[in-house]
Amino acid sequence: MNSLNKRAVLEGLERAKIKNKSKWRDILPTWCPGCGHFTALNGLYEAALDLKIPEKNFVVVSGIGCSGRFPFFIKGFGFHALHGRALPIATGIKIANPELTVIVVGGDGDGVGIGGGHFPHAVRNNLDITYILLDNSIYGLTKGQVSPTSPVGMISGTTPYGNIARPINPTTLALAYGATFVARVFSRERQDVSDLIKQALQHKGFSLIHDLSPCVEFNRLITYKSWNQVVGKFPEDYKADNRTLALQYAESKEPVYLGLFLKENIPTFNDHVKQIFKKIDSTEKS
Amino acid sequence: MNSLNKRAVLEGLERAKIKNKSKWRDILPTWCPGCGHFTALNGLYEAALDLKIPEKNFVVVSGIGCSGRFPFFIKGFGFHALHGRALPIATGIKIANPELTVIVVGGDGDGVGIGGGHFPHAVRNNLDITYILLDNSIYGLTKGQVSPTSPVGMISGTTPYGNIARPINPTTLALAYGATFVARVFSRERQDVSDLIKQALQHKGFSLIHDLSPCVEFNRLITYKSWNQVVGKFPEDYKADNRTLALQYAESKEPVYLGLFLKENIPTFNDHVKQIFKKIDSTEKS
């Protein structure tokens, strides 16, 4: 990259207020200055540092999209997979080597569009992985077509007369599929993003971080400003332990709640496997 | 087919109490005697007769599975597609020719396993089609492997140490995705199956009939008997007009509610298209 671009990207990082650079790779993010995705990157840096996860055990799997470039910007192993296929790949990784910390990153198109068929199954298996879904309600990398989270009526390259399909809510999906940790964050709230990513990494089981992460280049409808007007926090006494209630909060349009919707502890996939190994070992001995 | 098999199949039909044979094709169902799928077939016969849908406008699209053989057993046009792909095909059919009555039939593996990625999108589009999901919690055609609706712990050819993944609930999914007509039926309740299929066909918008339809050949755990012990009806005053409540009822394990969970009237996909056509026509004129 020549120095002009480099300067511009650095400016973008600066604008994104990424300070803690010790988790940086030598590759500079390819995102537009102001892109919401920077915040989650920063959040993952901070969580990884706080939790002292060794780089050799840190694996980021991603789909294709602007969001998908994540693995190249962070120290650790990365698997920039295919559009929509990060979750099955992460499944194989985590079962094959349970010692690894596995993070999946992808966009709304990647995760709820083309990859939507894998989402329920990664959840059902309760794999101990963290899924960061960077939701900008647009196909960023392909330059601005509606995504499954775009509102009805949205005009885009492929919907010149307005989007007909009703948007789908990734938080709701994760809850309906039975995810054991579900949080929604907003890329403007830098501290919350970092905190919840950290909690998600600490959670044993499938965790979703649904990040409202605006695309400043192609989405003129869903923006920092538009979210800002509707987001809200849970009531003080909200306990993230009731799926039915969580579903109700997840569906709320005003406010759009931010924070931890649900946390539940049940055995993970690998816990089950370990149990079975034990049983086999004991029967083989007996 | 030689006469011995023919006799056995007829016996199967007899056992399934299919009486109204005027919608039959000359091809005899290939299902095992007692298979739950007969009931939905009968239900569709009756609904089609009652509603006097002309055969030329009657299109049944199906996936692959025992359930997938549906189109061959009923008079009308049939599209026996690929495993998991009935919904996108139905989408094309319904948009291209809104006059057709489009019914989609498929199994639990077909619809929630391999085809699970298409389900939310058919719902989001609120296409005016009826989706009959024949749920036997097993892969019937491939001779008995767990499906996405099989319970935890279930032993099958591919889960000799017990199923680890938690089952997914198609009724819940349809509600979470925003379906405008959601009903659950049980193949033992012949009249209810017929009635609800009829209502679904009459509904304008995407309707799901989630049919608990036991496989008598390969599923020893989920049977007529096991369902019989847990199914129950809605309270008298249940009004199928509240999605949050419907979700709550859908998730109930005991009883497993049967009947209409939700009905909601909003414009269908083709309604939107018609609107846009009109707008274009008027601007072209002006």
Next chain:
Amino acid sequence: MNYKELTVRFCGIAGDGIVSSSRIISGACADAGLHVMVNDIYSAEIRGLGKSTSTIRFSGSKVYSMGDGINALVGLAQQESIDEIEDIREGGSVIYDSSSPADIPETESLASHIPPEVNGYGIPLKTLANQASGSNRGRNIVSMGALCHLYGLPKTIFINQIEKIFKRKGDKVVESNLTAFELGYEYCQNQYPLNNLFVMDKKAKPLQIISGNEAVAHGAMDCGLKFFAGYPITPATKIMEITAKELPKLNGWTIQVEDEIAAIGAVLGASFTGTRAMTATAGPGLSLMSELINLSVMAEISAVIVNVQRGGPATGLPTKVEQGDLNISLYGGAGDSPRVVMAPTCSKDCYTSIQAAFDLAEKYQTPVIFLSDLFLGQRLETDDIKRNINYKKSTRIKPTRQQLKNYQRYALTEDGVSPLIVPGEDGAFYSITGLAHNTAGNPNFESEVHLTMTQKRFRKFKSMVKDLPPVEIIGDADADIGIACWGSTYGAIFEGMQIARHNGVKTKMIKSIMIYPQDEESFKTFFASCKKIIVFEMNFQGQYAALLKSTYNIKPVEVHIPSVDPVSPAKIAAKIMEVNHELTQ
């Protein structure tokens, strides 16, 4: 020096107005009856920041490729432009910003990298732009004024084009852009002598300018397309964006679906109802469609699948061209799975042969894979396309009343095509399936039935031969060297042949839009008439060569050119000369 042909390149980053400059020049030239080809290159790397170039080649006579090298470079981003200098031909020029104070240190500037054999023209682009509009924005228009003067291009065509393009933005914008243009022009006039003169025919008629993607979309709609389902993917998205806008005006519809599997699924569903339906994608999407394309083959459902090739494999090179998807198009189905494969060579082909694709698909109840590519799809080209909306649709054959009585969906016929009714039509009904089936359409697994139905499906491809767009033999009939190529490489090879001929080496070429099936007799005759055969294609493996070798038992010289920016006619010519040298030794 006098020029009858010029190639100009704009280079900059987002916001520099690269694309709009290029559209103004190309539009101006086309309006003036010049032949134009435009190629844009974006870096896929830095969103909203990456370097992009747009190269415009224009000439008084037909332009078949981007040619070799450029005459003038307009460096709107100085650093980014440095790499482009090597493409400048001897005696060419660089236009750079000489405004002071400079943005960047002297050593990093474009000017400091201009070699002696190239003419540098410093113009205070920023200063003049600010003078015209109060902002940096019009730098590209200033540079266009400069260019116009430096090559003695007629001012009016630019002025007209600027007015045309900026009109909808209001008079003020038109005004300030015209001023910017004028300032650039004047500055040059005062500063630099007129060394170059572009000579043109003043009486040429205006030409139409169109990209391959546009030609595909419009060709399809003009011949009855009524349903499009797709999923965004570079470089095919544009096709969907056009149909999304235009189809509703024709009572048709475009739906963006959840993935490419759903896209081809919806196309098959729509086609099942008798509707002309299409999807467009690139390699990764085509891969996902494999299973449903097979269903289209087996259940004999018409479908047109446009594949705009980019570099592969896997996600590959989304913004670079390659002709690597021939194999998957021909052989990407499980089982014995014949499908039509076509490859257009230029915008005009895109328009006419997408219509031929529909004809074949509809008449023969088969999928057609239409292999465009990134270069062809995105490049702009003046082409003399006769619009054809009264396209004589070759429809699916209907059954006679007699045939309807005991209607057999897959009735055996001489040409393999079974008369067809569709849902909504009276008289009979049937089910279709991807399982092996009998003539009624019902599942059947007997060996003889399977053989009969397989023969039927392949028989269609023999019957089809009479309906194929004809092959053309181009070049010198008596040449010893015969050339085969496919798709968008055609243009560069055609020009390479001209260069070779200029150097005394005659060649001929067989040009076929059809990859499968082919008019095999013509190919055989052609190959038999060659002492040496060269097959050119833009992939590493030689995918087309392999097809030709196994079909025609030939031993060609294979030239494999994996993903590059447009193929160089000079290199093609060099290869021809080399082969000729061997032949004549």
Next chain:
Amino acid sequence: MNYKELTVRFCGIAGDGIVSSSRIISGACADAGLHVMVNDIYSAEIRGLGKSTSTIRFSGSKVYSMGDGINALVGLAQQESIDEIEDIREGGSVIYDSSSPADIPETESLASHIPPEVNGYGIPLKTLANQASGSNRGRNIVSMGALCHLYGLPKTIFINQIEKIFKRKGDKVVESNLTAFELGYEYCQNQYPLNNLFVMDKKAKPLQIISGNEAVAHGAMDCGLKFFAGYPITPATKIMEITAKELPKLNGWTIQVEDEIAAIGAVLGASFTGTRAMTATAGPGLSLMSELINLSVMAEISAVIVNVQRGGPATGLPTKVEQGDLNISLYGGAGDSPRVVMAPTCSKDCYTSIQAAFDLAEKYQTPVIFLSDLFLGQRLETDDIKRNINYKKSTRIKPTRQQLKNYQRYALTEDGVSPLIVPGEDGAFYSITGLAHNTAGNPNFESEVHLTMTQKRFRKFKSMVKDLPPVEIIGDADADIGIACWGSTYGAIFEGMQIARHNGVKTKMIKSIMIYPQDEESFKTFFASCKKIIVFEMNFQGQYAALLKSTYNIKPVEVHIPSVDPVSPAKIAAKIMEVNHELTQ
């Protein structure tokens, strides 16, 4: 008459005990040191009611195919069995139920369809079964007793096998089955003279009996398979069912996932961590894997994909064999996408070459498509497989400490293979991608980098040649007719060659497990030594022939046999004779 070889077929519907009969006979024969091949055919049509047959061929010497025709038919379902009569060789027999009262009218009975040149043996199967156990259930065992006597087979091997198989069901079951057997035997002894005698070597050592699917599963696990992900599909499911049961005992795991895309995805994920991973599928599933197999090629992730071919295209013929997936295996990836393709010919091959497949996959960081088929996967076969659990694993090469310092995941090397560390290992980290990338693994779209990396990926396939399972030349070295075939057709062709030789026509064959890459020198030498080449394969298009033609510039006689029940050696021989006739004219 004396026999050294017999073929027996059981025919019935669900509940008739077709499979268990067949397993008893084949087990008994294998224990007695006879060579056995067993082929089951199910109708896919009527669930739980359809007709099924099991055919057992056994012989004192190695059996390579199901041969032609059968010696004895045991008709447990009368009507269903009628169609099978035509397969009976002259002098053969039919065993049918003569119990009275009869189930069906005389005219529909099996007995009434037996032609004069075939011997009918009526045995009151039902009556005797009831006598033995009080139910109809043991009819198959009664018929086995009859068979044992009618062909003078040693009683003890059956008795031992019945005890062995029914042991876990308790003494009572063993007892009643032994009685049923005895009753059938006695009835024949009293009723029918001994016309036939099977002559066997009493000292032969017991043989192991195994299907291709079992051999694949066990071969893989024996050479270090630790992860399997799959989605059920006929005829591949069995492989997953075996690994699901067995892998956990080896600290490995099998997961049934939501579709085939997820299956290959999970395999790539597991393999990324350094784990030996595999999936198994059939045509429809392989189609869905196309995109991720391409990722495996591009990102150089080892993976073994077993494809058990069934009839195609689309859902096709799920319960019939065909060799139609060669094209998609070789060419099913978008872009230039090389992958290893192998095809075993017998159970033993399945075991040994799945291990070779892992060796190639692991060492060369590539996907391997392993093309088994329905016939090979499901048929039982005695084969002398030496278990190899100390398989010298060819692992992925590790970087040296020096290389780790500035670790390049895709370092360029002479053989194209880059030293590799995996997640969890210390010293370096990297990202992989399906985008074009540089040696570090970072996205890069420059033409030269793309060319270099493409060359690297293809270079591995040249380097690999030294590690390939060697080709074998079989038959008469001086023969003029050379044969090529692939996969499970091998056995029938081998026997066809024997028949032809018997009739005075010599042939030779090149047997290669490797489809791509191949030891091209050996093929060239072989083809050069043939006056005429015949390529046999079980598909309509001649997919292998096309590969050979484009690679070796040959013009073979192509014999295409689309989906049939096992290929007939007699027909192969007839074809050889025909070609020989043309050659010698």
